[in-house]
Amino acid sequence: MSGVLAQYTSLGETESAIRRFREAGHTDLQVWSPIPSEALEEAMDIHGSPVGRWALIGGMTGCVTGLLLTAGTSLGYPLVTQGKPIVSIPPFIVVMFELTILLTGIFALMAMLVHARRPRRDLSPHYRPEFSVDRFGVYVPAGQWDLSDVEQLVRDTGAVDVETDS
């Protein structure tokens, strides 16, 4: 697959370049950034993330697990201690709360990795080490367009480094 890899030095330039590419019909972009940026997500028309839903599922799972663990084991071996009822909700809430937090965190991490498609051994062939330092990268696949036209479009956006991949 052919395309053009452009490097930018600022967030603003990258954001406006992405908007220009998308206006020109290039929607299948790959964008690298050394920092998290909501502006880049908006420029690429990406909204939200399912991580929150997974975190919620994790939290509910943890809460129910906490209740089943505490109440279930107490009922399974009913031994009165401290003069309290067998199913003593106030102390059990602590276990339910802690397991809610625990599984929310674990689910959030797992969801992040799964949706970001990590871990991965091989990096993208278009990735450059500068992208983890101070450069922003945009790879524009040529698709049905002429490669030289794409390259010209990329140069017009003020990219500091342009690599053509034919």
Added chain:
Amino acid sequence: MATAELEARVVHLTMADANEDIARPISKPALRWWLLLGVTVLLIGVGAAAWFYQIGVGLGVAGITHPVMWGVYITNFVFWVGIAHSGTLISAILYLFRSGWRTTINRAAEAMTIFAVMTAGLFPLIHLGRVWYFYWLMPYPSQRQIWPDFRSPLVLDVFAVGTYFTISLIFWYTGLIPDLAALRDKFSGMKSKVYGALSLGWTGTVNEWRHYRRAYLYMAGIATPLVLSVHSVVSWDFALSIVPGWHSTIFAPYFVAGAIFSGIAMVITLMVPLRWAFGLEDYITEYHFENMAKLLLLTSLIVGYAYAVEYFLAWYSADPIEQESFLWRARGHYALPFWIMVFCNVVVPMTCWFKRIRRSIAALFVISIFVNIGMWYERFVIIASSLAHEFDPGGWGVYTPSWVEIAILVGSFAWFFFWFLIFTRTLPTISIAEVKEHLAHGHTDLGT
């Protein structure tokens, strides 16, 4: 240093500088680092030898005996769990409040949290005596079908501290992933491979970042109530008993405030030499120390207020046993530790009302040492003086730590500093990605 002078020095910072400066300490360590590491290993050895001696001979070699069955081990547990708390405050709570000044200190504070919980976790095991039975605390289906008593605050502690460690580790690691990728790209050979594996193949695509941002936000969101819950649960180890001096409803907020107070002090204690040793003056400035000093002052006021309220409640309760317990705390066998506690935690931090002190790194370092000592004594006074002077005069008695307990205490500090030293040479002590984010949004300095 004058503000204008400082601005002139830091105004040149770029994203590439941040990469270079923060990653620089991850190189061949200097001799002094090896020497410090050697000292910590030696002291860990002393502590470990004392523990093995205790295992071999029996728990009787520790000073704990009737009526004070909780001594230095439980003091250390509460102290180290408390130390952990400010790391989460800085990394999660200040993140949710969008406090920009946390950027350069959150990584090291989070590392401190993890190492402090690792240290705290040793003490219930050491205190058990027969440590090989520690798994009895875990809920597992045994042959006798008996389970832990979930009504006991000691079992709740296992869940609270276990969750706290796991979530702190996950939160810290998530924040590290982009920085590990930056280190992978900076180094070559084996180092690059190791950091590459740890970064899980992170490349920083917009898709990766969007999931990362959400996950980080949710983790900060859950870490906030978690941190408040952990020391509350630890405080209930005491407050749910009927021991005079322990049985109090103020214990949860009192312990949480004390935890953050001691943790902030430990962050200052660690940050001052770290900043000096690695030349991070452009990143961790007087501005950051001043903000930490303000937090120290605030939490000192809360802790001082809690001390006063404890005495007020003892008087207001009209319960002679409660009143006697508190009077004895200030005038009895443990009067010296009590007044050390008051002086270090309430009197010394009041110097932070002065801006000159708040911006003096040397002064703050000294204050932080006082607070560390004061907070250790606070835990000791609460535990030992309450148990030593309960209801029946016939059951009164005093406790003095044995050399075994002191050796293990020293070893625990060495264990904590050992891990922190390893951290300073293997991982970025400042969040590279967050500093870059700060710089990319037009801030050319990191606070003055």
